[in-house]
Amino acid sequence: MQKQMSGRNGLPLHSLRLMVPPLRLVSAAIWQTVQQRHVMDYGMLDEFVTMVTEMVPELLNHSQRAQLILGLRARLVLELCRSKPITDLQTIQPHLDRIQTLTPLWGTLATDAEVGLSESNFLGLVQTLLKDPDERNHFFQDVFPVEFGPSYDAAIQNLMWQFLSRLEKLLPVSNFQQAALLLSDVASVLEECVESVSHPQQMNILLQYHRDLGPLDNHDPPSSTDGDCILSALCLPPVERVVIATEVEKEGTSPSLPLPSLRLMVPPLRLVSAAIWRTVQQRHVMDYGMLEEFVTMVTEMVPELLNHSQRAQLILGLRARLVLELCHSKPITDLQTIQPHLDRIQTFTPLWGTQTDDGDLSDSNFLGLIQTLLKDPDEMEHFFQVSVAVRILVQKCSLTVQLIQWSL
Structure with a gap:
């Protein structure tokens, strides 16, 4: 994310840090990351949102928090599955473990029966993608653009905008x-x-x-x-x-x-x-x-x-x-x-x-x-x-x- 902050007609990061508070600079980098869809950085975004919403739960309601945190981590996992050369299970496993720790969040979106189904569905999908090249090709050609395409990205961006906007209102910059x-x-x-x-x-x-x-x-x-x-x-x-x-x-x-x-x-x-x-x-x-x-x-x-x-x-x-x-x-x-x-x-x-x-x-x-x-x-x-x-x-x-x- 650091490289993104000195874009066209911008200031180098070390100068920008003199005038922008660290929390606002993090918010700016997060927003730019989501806008430009740097999916490989979504793990950092998930961890930041998780940490801040644990401190200030009212920044997002339960549904918004679950959608954003799970959405970021799941999108990262799928990007790893799509990468070439193919990412091995050992690399992806920490992310799958992370998703399993987020089981309580699934519960905010579904009934108890659906919790296990939703989680097992996604974890099963990932294992299938890693083991079956034909299934992986089919998924990323036909299923991924529909289920995880523009609508999914727009939902992530909208939830992140709400999170960052409410965080900014909580911490206004003082003169x-x-x-x-x-x-x-x-x-x-x-x-x-x-x-x-x-x-x-x-x-x-x-x-x-x-x-x-x-x-x-x-x-x-x-x-x-x-x-x-x-x-x-x-x-x-x-x-x-x-x-x-x-x-x-x-x-x-x-x-x-x-x-x-x-x-x-x-x-x-x-x-x-x-x-x-x-x-x-x-x-x-x-x-x-x-x-x-x-x-x-x-x-x-x-x-x-x-x-x-x-x-x-x-x-x-x-x-x-x-x-x-x-x-x-x-x-x-x-x-x-x-x-x-x-x-x-x-x-x-x-x-x-x-x-x-x-x-x-x-x-x-x-x-x-x-x-x-x-x-x-x-x-x-x-x-x-x-x-x-x-x-x-x-x-x-x-x-x-x-x-x-x-x-x-």
Whole structure:
């Protein structure tokens, strides 16, 4: 089935997996298998339908379930009997054993007397086909096209459509905000989610494919001034002292799902977006480095997601906020630990230039601030008590969140 998923004008499977939830991808592969009548894969379909309908019996009534499961397995057995060279009994026997285990399903379609007759009829037919070449030729020329031809295939397809449609209604795909509410421990989830989309080539194929389908929808785009407070805060010298009151909204709790279960219904890219959203909402600042790297990577692939100003504010704001958190930690983080982040900020000098007449001034202001904080304990204590820079970054976090929302 895997080969079928990268058909004409389609996406390769590894890219498709980034945007389609696993359960929906399985449903798509099953539907394509039935439509194209890849009968040799019907065993997998029977096992999947059996497993899911045991978990959620109401997806199909007893008659529908029996018809679909038995119909798939019996059709596979007949295909094996028709194959050339002739399939031996040893190969077919596991499938016959499987049909015998489904005896209770026969009972939903017939009386007790007919159960044994129906089962023995089919098993007897298969044994006859394997032993008698003349009977096999007659069956597949005259009987098979009538009893197991277009009407049989149409019935299988109709039952499978009902099964997959009801399964889809049971597990609707959430947007990233809804998925965020289902995440349990966001601190441990973010890194794992980001790791699942850590192959730039696969993501680039996906993003470019959708760009080619049409321009990005710019209805109600974010304001060009969104997040302007971030860069203005980073440009302030450490000597400015203004007290600004802040309020932190309390976030309610909601029922959550473990990550392995959530992954079945939420595609990896949307799950990353959900984890990022929760990270910013809950202000897990120590994870902002991962957020900055993800936003940088995606906006390099699709620049139109954010304009230059928004991209600069978001990327610089995330990394700078992380650096300040490291400075604020106890015991005090040493320069060796912070230096890679400062080096990272220096690589963003072109971004500073998109926001100010003198990018070097903004850059040097923030880097000078950090060096002052690390060298002067008194200045550090004062800064984190009343400095306008940190207060604005915290108070205006919602603007950064808005930019992240638009970038996702």
